[in-house]
Amino acid sequence: MTTEITVRENTEARTYDALIAGKVVGTIVYEHAGPRIVFTHTIVEPEFRERGVGSTLARGALDDLRAKGVTLTNYCGFVADFITARPEYADLIDPAHPGHPRRR
DSSP states (O other): OOOOOEEEEETTTTEEEEEETTEEEEEEEEEEETTEEEEEEEEEOGGGTTTTHHHHHHHHHHHHHHHHTOEEEEOOHHHHHHHHHOGGGGGGBOSSOOOOOOOO
């Protein structure tokens, strides 16, 4: 049985959250920088790691940025690795302000 993971933006907290059965199990923290969004880090609860939560969360957040037409400055190692493995998201990185993610 596959567990459904829902991704939602919490604009008040400035996070994208991954939820399973209504419980937040993963988070991407972001900041606004003019017309850009800056991802600072990703957190997945230990008991939910290696279950696709982080990838689903990154995909949902990046798809949302694309839909909004904003670019990304990325300082998150997890998101950097995700984009490296899925180059279709590379165009979201702001060329003037790409960020410098710490690799995991």
